[in-house]
Amino acid sequence: MSNETVGFKRVPCAVCSGTGELRIESENINENFEVEKQTVITECPQCRGLGFIPPARPA
Numbered sequence: 031m032s033n034e035t036v037g038f039k040r041v042p043c044a045v046c047s048g049t050g051e052l053r054i055e056s057e058n059i060n061e062n063f064e065v066e067k068q069t070v071i072t073e074c075p076q077c078r079g080l081g082f083i084p085p086a087r088p089a
């Protein structure tokens with residue numbers, strides 16, 4: 031088993047802990063004036079949903 035096909039080490043994204051997505055809890059107030067909590071899952075802006083930081087490319 032060789033795992034050297036990938037020429038770089040993947041560094042897990044610290045923002046999303048390597049999941050590639052962020053969970054944002056938000057509260058909504060419905061028609062009955064009750065607070066509804068919902069979790070919104072968004073793509074991690076730091077790693078763009080990859081879960082790891084892409085290697086920096088030389089300019």
Ligand SMILES: [Zn+2]
Binds near residue numbers: 050
């Ligand atoms: Zn991330």
